[in-house]
Amino acid sequence: MKSIRKSAVVLAATAMSLSLALAGCSSSSSNEAGSGSTQAPAASGSPAATKAASSSDLKPYEIKMVYPGTAQPDQAKVEEAMNKILKEKINATIKLMPIDWGQWDNKTNLMIASREDFDILFTAQWNGHAVNVGKGALLPLNDLLSQYGKGITDSLDPNFLEGAKIDGKNYGVPTNKELAASGGIVYRTDIAKELGLDLSNVKTIQDLEPILKTVKEKKPEMTALFLREGDNFNAHYFAQYDFLGDATIPGTIMKDGDSTKVIPVWDQPRYKETLKITRDFYQKGYVNKDAATTQLSYQDAMKTGNVFMITQSLKPGKDAEMAASTGLIGKLGQVEMTARTISTGDSAGSMLGISASSKDPARAMMFINLLHTDKALNNLINFGIEGVHYTKVEGKDNIIKATDAGKNYAPGAAWMFGNQFLNYLFENEDPQKWEKYKEFNKSGKKSPGLGFTFNSEPVKTEVAAAVNVEKEFNAALDTGSVDPDATLAKYQEKMKAAGMDKIIAEKQKQFDAFLATKK
Amino acid sequence: MESYKFMFKDWHQILRSFGISVYLAVVGTAISLVVMALYAYPISRSDFPHKNFFSFFMFFTMLFNGGLVPWYLVYTQMLDLKNTLAALMIPLLVSAFYVLLLRTFFANSIPMALIEAAKIDGAGEIRTFSQIILPLSLPVLASVALFQVLNYWNDWFLSLVFISGSKNINLQFMMYKTMLDIQFLSSNVQASQGLAAAGGVLKLPTETVRMAMAVLGIGPIVFAYPFFQKYFKKGLMVGAVKG
Numbered sequence: 001m002k003s004i005r006k007s008a009v010v011l012a013a014t015a016m017s018l019s020l021a022l023a024g025c026s027s028s029s030s031n032e033a034g035s036g037s038t039q040a041p042a043a044s045g046s047p048a049a050t051k052a053a054s055s056s057d058l059k060p061y062e063i064k065m066v067y068p069g070t071a072q073p074d075q076a077k078v079e080e081a082m083n084k085i086l087k088e089k090i091n092a093t094i095k096l097m098p099i100d101w102g103q104w105d106n107k108t109n110l111m112i113a114s115r116e117d118f119d120i121l122f123t124a125q126w127n128g129h130a131v132n133v134g135k136g137a138l139l140p141l142n143d144l145l146s147q148y149g150k151g152i153t154d155s156l157d158p159n160f161l162e163g164a165k166i167d168g169k170n171y172g173v174p175t176n177k178e179l180a181a182s183g184g185i186v187y188r189t190d191i192a193k194e195l196g197l198d199l200s201n202v203k204t205i206q207d208l209e210p211i212l213k214t215v216k217e218k219k220p221e222m223t224a225l226f227l228r229e230g231d232n233f234n235a236h237y238f239a240q241y242d243f244l245g246d247a248t249i250p251g252t253i254m255k256d257g258d259s260t261k262v263i264p265v266w267d268q269p270r271y272k273e274t275l276k277i278t279r280d281f282y283q284k285g286y287v288n289k290d291a292a293t294t295q296l297s298y299q300d301a302m303k304t305g306n307v308f309m310i311t312q313s314l315k316p317g318k319d320a321e322m323a324a325s326t327g328l329i330g331k332l333g334q335v336e337m338t339a340r341t342i343s344t345g346d347s348a349g350s351m352l353g354i355s356a357s358s359k360d361p362a363r364a365m366m367f368i369n370l371l372h373t374d375k376a377l378n379n380l381i382n383f384g385i386e387g388v389h390y391t392k393v394e395g396k397d398n399i400i401k402a403t404d405a406g407k408n409y410a411p412g413a414a415w416m417f418g419n420q421f422l423n424y425l426f427e428n429e430d431p432q433k434w435e436k437y438k439e440f441n442k443s444g445k446k447s448p449g450l451g452f453t454f455n456s457e458p459v460k461t462e463v464a465a466a467v468n469v470e471k472e473f474n475a476a477l478d479t480g481s482v483d484p485d486a487t488l489a490k491y492q493e494k495m496k497a498a499g500m501d502k503i504i505a506e507k508q509k510q511f512d513a514f515l516a517t518k519k
Numbered sequence: 520m521e522s523y524k525f526m527f528k529d530w531h532q533i534l535r536s537f538g539i540s541v542y543l544a545v546v547g548t549a550i551s552l553v554v555m556a557l558y559a560y561p562i563s564r565s566d567f568p569h570k571n572f573f574s575f576f577m578f579f580t581m582l583f584n585g586g587l588v589p590w591y592l593v594y595t596q597m598l599d600l601k602n603t604l605a606a607l608m609i610p611l612l613v614s615a616f617y618v619l620l621l622r623t624f625f626a627n628s629i630p631m632a633l634i635e636a637a638k639i640d641g642a643g644e645i646r647t648f649s650q651i652i653l654p655l656s657l658p659v660l661a662s663v664a665l666f667q668v669l670n671y672w673n674d675w676f677l678s679l680v681f682i683s684g685s686k687n688i689n690l691q692f693m694m695y696k697t698m699l700d701i702q703f704l705s706s707n708v709q710a711s712q713g714l715a716a717a718g719g720v721l722k723l724p725t726e727t728v729r730m731a732m733a734v735l736g737i738g739p740i741v742f743a744y745p746f747f748q749k750y751f752k753k754g755l756m757v758g759a760v761k762g
Contacts, residue, residue: 071683071684097683099683100696101699101700102695102697102698102701102702103679103696103699105703107680110587110588110680113588113591114588114591114592114596116595
């Protein structure tokens, strides 16, 4: 029997070790050495690198940048071209690590949790920025900014950094782009012309009535006004509600008001008025019938070619941008219908943070600084190599057109990388776009809640319940699909039952504490 | 037909992913069968002294696991398998449930007398296992193999977690990716707006194209079924021991 036992043990042991041996047989195609855990990051304030006097006294370093997007076929070429600039300026090389949108949340969470070694991470208020900061995934940047981010602080509107703060510190460098936002509509100019409609003096939602009426009568096959959940007259950008963070959590102030009292959205004077008009439009058949449930994005709706008007969060040139992405070039116009306001969401909508696992945060900051200041580098990462992916239009320094090979490098991520004011413009865009942006940003009114983001952790359960109630009612109410008078009472009742008062009290408490620190 | 044409524009990616899926299903299943059978056999033997320990060792993993992050750490940092095919294969190699299934079969359907007979005839342990036990266990091996083929074929999660870029992704994930992208962009308005603003347009396939993908995805696995079918029908144990 002894021999049986022995060999059986051997068998079992073989089986167990086989799985380990197999693992050893694989060759890794990634070029990173699988070093174990990274070292604890240097405390902010004592960056490892020396002063950036010149690139020669910096050690060579590879900066890894993780951002959402689709990997481009010509990425390696562009990296190479970027490295030429970076070597000379900060003696670094860049490795772009795009992650597909759909995998973004999953993958970045794992990368953060496993303290994987990378330097720069795209982050945004709508993408769990506060959560990641809470996890300690991102370094506070204020010291680094003052040391290596001169170019950033000089060119960036201070409202950006102020709005993106969490507990008085910045954990991401906001992209320099449109800062304010206003609500309005985007409509088909070609159809308006055909029907002889003039939208130049539209000021309120009510003013749209005769226009929609004409469209409905003359073009019955068209959807005069396409509404959907999140894109309607009651959307936060149109009605100017500031939810102080996540727009699914009840409790608002007004972006264009001064009151700092957090109240339920239906107590805002604008709310019921808007619902009434929307309901009226819906009953008259101006609005798409499936508005409450449609999964069609506004873009796809526009693309179908039988939608006359949609509501949009506006900025200069939004119509041209949309035209390009929906294939309706030259056929769209926009009408601003609200004040221009700046809220936390607008200022922190796109940022580059530095990972706590970065081995050289200082160098990462230098790179972000270059993205904000170095025109050549900025356009390289956004549009590829001149003469390969795009050519400049004759006699214009700032206007480009894509070549046939342009599709091999079109990340469409200019809004994530540094400074949009350095971007070249495509032919079909307004050549004055950036000047208009600057003016637009200047004219924005700050929301009383700028810089504050609500932390829903203490009222997690109530929030979960409230979000479900919202799902049930919001889309139907906001799109005019149901009678507001009857439904609103039910909505309020259910919200109260979900613990709305507790959420609002908590919001108010945090908000007051925030306001106290600002004084 | 149009949809299939559209799909095969990107044929080299599809072919690659398809190849990876097939490779994983075939090779992964083969290796996993060998490993699991080798583990299950000793713990099925009543005369193996450490049987209980090893059984429990396997059973324990069914009750408790380390959680996603430690699991991810083991594969990426300890074994450094990020972006490799091995990362798509190894995590599914051994499933505790199938090991116990095999063990039960070995223990219950194969009489001890048979093993003793082989021993008396001068066969060693390895020979007994490979020439007596395995051929007699075809039914259970076939069913486990079928499950494993399905597991490998249907798996997209491993690709999601371990693979970046599109070089090493399997077919299921290639399809799933577009779904994920659609989901993400419809739930994050700001992202889609930013994307639209930059002129980057995600080419999202239409409903029909997605259906065409689904057909492509189930195609080969449909053929696997009849192949395994014949083993299920085979009776067991045709008078190997004289009663």
